[in-house]
Amino acid sequence: MNTMELTINQDSYTGATIKWTCLFIFLTLCAIGINTLHQDQLQKLMASSELLKQKSFLLSQMHDEMLSISHTQLQILHATNEQQVKENLRHLSELVTDHLVHYYQLKNIADESDAELLMQFRTGFEQWHSFNKTLLAYANVIADSGFINTLNIVDLAFSQLDNDADETLLLISQLR
Numbered sequence: 001m002n003t004m005e006l007t008i009n010q011d012s013y014t015g016a017t018i019k020w021t022c023l024f025i026f027l028t029l030c031a032i033g034i035n036t037l038h039q040d041q042l043q044k045l046m047a048s049s050e051l052l053k054q055k056s057f058l059l060s061q062m063h064d065e066m067l068s069i070s071h072t073q074l075q076i077l078h079a080t081n082e083q084q085v086k087e088n089l090r091h092l093s094e095l096v097t098d099h100l101v102h103y104y105q106l107k108n109i110a111d112e113s114d115a116e117l118l119m120q121f122r123t124g125f126e127q128w129h130s131f132n133k134t135l136l137a138y139a140n141v142i143a144d145s146g147f148i149n150t151l152n153i154v155d156l157a158f159s160q161l162d163n164d165a166d167e168t169l170l171l172i173s174q175l176r
């Protein structure tokens with residue numbers, strides 16, 4: 001072999017080494033980019049999953065509270081003595097405040113796809129509020145101050161639906 005052939009072989013070896021090194025670097029950068037993209041998507045999916053779990057938990061809580069509120073209102077209507085009415089009203093007040101807290105928690109994490117669901121909870125809440133006003137009118141007729149005061153606390157909790165969430169949560173914590 002002469003020097004010319006040796007130089008050509010070295011140039012081709014150097015060229016092949018450079019090509020393979022460049023290919024390796026390119027593939028490494030692609031793998032890093034794909035891995036980074038995968039990790040970002042995984043984080044987004046985990047955050048979305050956690051948000052859905054939170055929403056699901058709050059919806060379950062609110063549904064249970066709705067049933068309990070309706071049941072307690074029915075118990076108030078069928079109470080046989082004043083003590084039962086007062087106990088049921090206190091329980092109703094606690095249920096309403098818990099429901100409001102959960103409503104505002106859901107409202108804070110809700111997006112536009114949850115608007116109809118929030119409206120359904122709001123409608124139910126307004127119906128309870130109407131029932132409470134009827135009870136308050138009845139209490140005023142019979143002039144029972146303890147009954148009226150307890151109903152006023154429940155009414156105050158009901159009236160907080162349209163107010164600022166932070167102020168409402170502060171008031172609700174004071175009602176408890």
